[in-house]
Amino acid sequence: MGEPKDSLALFLCHESESSLNEDDDETIERSDKQEPHFTTTIDDEDYVADLVLKENLRFETLPSKTTSSSDRLIAIDWILTTRTRFGFQHQTAYIAISYFDLFLHKRFIGLQKDETWAMRLLSVACLSLAAKMEERIVPGLSQYPQDHDFVFKPDVIRKTELLILSTLDWKMNLITPFHYFNYFLAKISQDNHSVSKDLVLLRSSDSLLALTKEISFTEYRQFVVAAVTTLLASSSTSSDIRLTREEIANKFGSISWWTSNENENVYLCYQRTLEIEERKHMTPPPEIAVSREPPASGSGAKRRLSFDDSDQSSPPAKRMRRL
Amino acid sequence: MGDGSSSRSNSSNSTSEKPEWLQQYNLVGKIGEGTYGLVFLARTKTPPKRPIAIKKFKQSKDGDGVSPTAIREIMLLREISHENVVKLVNVHINFADMSLYLAFDYAEYDLYEIIRHHRDKVGHSLNTYTVKSLLWQLLNGLNYLHSNWIIHRDLKPSNILVMGDAEEHGIVKIADFGLARIYQAPLKPLSDNGVVVTIWYRAPELLLGSKHYTSAVDMWAVGCIFAELLTLKPLFQGAEAKSSQNPFQLDQLDKIFKILGHPTMDKWPTLVNLPHWQNDVQHIQAHKYDSVGLHNVVHLNQKSPAYDLLSKMLEYDPLKRITASQALEHEYFRMDPLPGRNAFVASQPMEKNVNYPTRPVDTNTDFEGTTSINPPQAVAAGNVAGNMAGAHGMGSRSMPRPMVAHNMQRMQQSQGMMAYNFPAQAGLNPSVPLQQQRGMAQPHQQQQLRRKDPGMGMSGYAPPNKSRRL
Numbered sequence: 001m002g003e004p005k006d007s008l009a010l011f012l013c014h015e016s017e018s019s020l021n022e023d024d025d026e027t028i029e030r031s032d033k034q035e036p037h038f039t040t041t042i043d044d045e046d047y048v049a050d051l052v053l054k055e056n057l058r059f060e061t062l063p064s065k066t067t068s069s070s071d072r073l074i075a076i077d078w079i080l081t082t083r084t085r086f087g088f089q090h091q092t093a094y095i096a097i098s099y100f101d102l103f104l105h106k107r108f109i110g111l112q113k114d115e116t117w118a119m120r121l122l123s124v125a126c127l128s129l130a131a132k133m134e135e136r137i138v139p140g141l142s143q144y145p146q147d148h149d150f151v152f153k154p155d156v157i158r159k160t161e162l163l164i165l166s167t168l169d170w171k172m173n174l175i176t177p178f179h180y181f182n183y184f185l186a187k188i189s190q191d192n193h194s195v196s197k198d199l200v201l202l203r204s205s206d207s208l209l210a211l212t213k214e215i216s217f218t219e220y221r222q223f224v225v226a227a228v229t230t231l232l233a234s235s236s237t238s239s240d241i242r243l244t245r246e247e248i249a250n251k252f253g254s255i256s257w258w259t260s261n262e263n264e265n266v267y268l269c270y271q272r273t274l275e276i277e278e279r280k281h282m283t284p285p286p287e288i289a290v291s292r293e294p295p296a297s298g299s300g301a302k303r304r305l306s307f308d309d310s311d312q313s314s315p316p317a318k319r320m321r322r323l
Numbered sequence: 324m325g326d327g328s329s330s331r332s333n334s335s336n337s338t339s340e341k342p343e344w345l346q347q348y349n350l351v352g353k354i355g356e357g358t359y360g361l362v363f364l365a366r367t368k369t370p371p372k373r374p375i376a377i378k379k380f381k382q383s384k385d386g387d388g389v390s391p392t393a394i395r396e397i398m399l400l401r402e403i404s405h406e407n408v409v410k411l412v413n414v415h416i417n418f419a420d421m422s423l424y425l426a427f428d429y430a431e432y433d434l435y436e437i438i439r440h441h442r443d444k445v446g447h448s449l450n451t452y453t454v455k456s457l458l459w460q461l462l463n464g465l466n467y468l469h470s471n472w473i474i475h476r477d478l479k480p481s482n483i484l485v486m487g488d489a490e491e492h493g494i495v496k497i498a499d500f501g502l503a504r505i506y507q508a509p510l511k512p513l514s515d516n517g518v519v520v521t522i523w524y525r526a527p528e529l530l531l532g533s534k535h536y537t538s539a540v541d542m543w544a545v546g547c548i549f550a551e552l553l554t555l556k557p558l559f560q561g562a563e564a565k566s567s568q569n570p571f572q573l574d575q576l577d578k579i580f581k582i583l584g585h586p587t588m589d590k591w592p593t594l595v596n597l598p599h600w601q602n603d604v605q606h607i608q609a610h611k612y613d614s615v616g617l618h619n620v621v622h623l624n625q626k627s628p629a630y631d632l633l634s635k636m637l638e639y640d641p642l643k644r645i646t647a648s649q650a651l652e653h654e655y656f657r658m659d660p661l662p663g664r665n666a667f668v669a670s671q672p673m674e675k676n677v678n679y680p681t682r683p684v685d686t687n688t689d690f691e692g693t694t695s696i697n698p699p700q701a702v703a704a705g706n707v708a709g710n711m712a713g714a715h716g717m718g719s720r721s722m723p724r725p726m727v728a729h730n731m732q733r734m735q736q737s738q739g740m741m742a743y744n745f746p747a748q749a750g751l752n753p754s755v756p757l758q759q760q761r762g763m764a765q766p767h768q769q770q771q772l773r774r775k776d777p778g779m780g781m782s783g784y785a786p787p788n789k790s791r792r793l
Contacts, residue, residue, distance in 0.1 A: 047472060125388075132391035140386050154386035155421070161389045162416055162423075170397045170414065 090205035177226030203233035352686035374429035407464025431487025434480035459662035460495035478544035493665030532598035539641035546636030584614035
């Protein structure tokens with residue numbers, strides 16, 4: 001027989017955000033890396049089309065329960081801060097927040113007085129699981145930072161990990177916007193040769209993590225969020241132009257699976273993201289609000305909680321299971 | 324079936340001490356100790372009673388929580404469903420010690436034991452039909468994995484199982500997904516896992532330190548397995564260097580170069596980009612190799628389709644290496660004897676069938692960390708009655724004798740282990756069988772796949788279908 005026909009059929013494995021990772025093997029990484037290119041292979045097309053198909057099949061429109069919850073914001077801040085401390089990838093933090101949102105959709109935790117420790121424990125376990133999925137070097141459970149208020153033993157975190165895994169039905173391999181960034185950037189980059197690809201990726205990652213405070217993982221399909229984030233990150237910061245539906249359709253016109261339905265979803269998410277940005281400029285900085293002690297958590301008395309392997313007696317909260 | 328096996332009901336005093344999830348099984352005994360923990364043989368109590376392999380994940384280092392390998396294996400097996408991939412039946416959480424147990428459909432054989440049996444007992448090679456059927460089914464399962472953007476990364480004979488029960492007799496199952504990866508997932512050097520992965524099946528681009536690799540690494544391993552099925556010994560049996568993280572594997576490369584010859588930039592253009600090629604240029608390029616030639620090792624005619632397929636699997640350049648879907652279409656599989664669903668028994672047998680020994684079962688070992696359990700029923704492992712019984716010469720099968728189980732009662736605190744106050748923890752029901760992700764998603768998804776891969780999914784084998792058995 002002759003040479004293999006479909007040599008492009010091999011699909012490449014490579015780090016997403018490889019240029020953003022601080023890597024001990026930076027020298028080796030650089031010598032091994034191909035020159036960056038702004039075209040996609042046949043398999044990239046197939047792969048992204050598969051992802052979009054999966055997302056469309058699995059997506060359920062659910063009303064958001066936790067978008068404006070102060071507890072959720074505190075949890076996200078903790079995850080983002082800890083991500084920076086450990087040097088995790090942006091994607092790891094995003095996945096941890098996604099686990100957090102998905103878990104709470106299945107097991108609702110009410111905003112009761114003594115629930116703040118549960119939110120922190122959930123945050124620790126979600127970040128630990130995300131690190132196990134995404135990071136080369138995973139810290140031990142005892143290395144996660146402890147507060148004065150909460151001290152969790154490794155066994156307790158492990159049990160929480162198991163609870164999350166069972167609740168999410170072990171479906172831990174989430175599709176995230178990071179799967180799409182390189183692809184969308186390649187599709188729209190012909191308009192912006194002057195913008196550095198690495199810079200756009202970094203902007204996309206940073207703005208995506210900031211966006212998690214405003215929208216939860218379950219509100220939009222991930223490719224929609226990725227397309228919007230890529231659009232915003234690749235446009236000039238001095239530009240104040242809003243894109244129309246038609247202009248967005250032109251940006252993604254070379255994508256074979258892009259339909260008017262996809263375009264409409266992206267347009268709506270794009271509009272909302274711009275509204276969020278505008279609202280931020282007109283309201284006081286959120287840091288002031290977050291830095292205060294939440295009044296609901298008690299009357300100023302800090303509570304040091306140390307959990308052993310014993311049941312915590314507490315009134316059962318309502319369980320809202322997703323059907 | 325009259326080989327003295329008998330029922331022995333003795334579970335009255337131990338039923339109340341079993342974990343709840345374990346009460347649906349009759350435990351037979353220990354069948355092995357895998358890389359990550361013990362493996363037990365059990366049988367479902369409810370009809371249809373079938374053999375189950377229960378794999379316990381021992382906890383990784385103290386304080387590390389649930390092991391990433393366990394999460395990855397469960398996660399992937401929950402996503403996939405194919406006749407030639409091992410089936411995960413259940414996931415159990417043992418709350419006494421917070422350990423994980425995976426329940427699989429039990430497979431009586433694996434390629435490692437089959438090859439060893441031929442080498443040590445039978446004294447001659449596997450017959451052509453069996454080699455071809457095993458290889459075809461392995462490629463069929465692998466094509467499914469690659470089409471779903473999964474790279475196995477640890478293919479070797481012991482991870483290629485073959486079913487022994489009546490319904491699926493002779494069907495190949497790819498197993499052990501602890502190192503598998505999905506496309507674009509972040510890569511980790513294999514040495515990071517702290518796992519003893521045999522180096523004999525590792526692709527040259529990995530040996531030369533590449534951190535960016537493709538599904539071609541699986542195809543190299545299949546080539547090594549193919550050669551081993553032919554010769555009954557590993558093709559590249561090098562000694563692994565374990566001095567540091569990602570060490571230079573000189574001996575393994577040496578074994579490869581002695582047979583296939585020295586790689587050149589003409590044949591492998593991206594060779595110069597590989598880290599170890601630059602760093603250890605003296606070790607490799609200074610050494611003179613008089614290659615034996617692959618055809619001399621595997622004793623195949625260089626013009627035969629079998630040799631052509633094997634040499635394409637063992638292509639140095641991963642971009643030129645044959646893919647699973649291409650291999651399934653190769654001329655080798657279109658010649659007689661055509662591959663069949665039962666790798667052991669052809670529909671028109673030309674040669675005598677080989678009866679492989681069943682796995683030894685240690686009935687005296689208890690679950691670690693759980694209460695002592697007396698097996699209520701002593702049954703031979705894999706001894707399933709069926710229309711294939713005659714072909715196996717049932718009388719020659721050696722039955723493991725029932726032994727008195729260890730009777731020490733180790734009470735485990737099963738109450739009050741939940742230290743956190745998550746509501747509705749009573750709703751956590753880990754023993755409920757996991758629903759296969761079928762229905763709307765999978766058939767529709769398969770129809771939408773761009774590349775038409777004949778033989779993908781449940782359709783079975785390449786045309787013509789003469790060799791298919793029902």
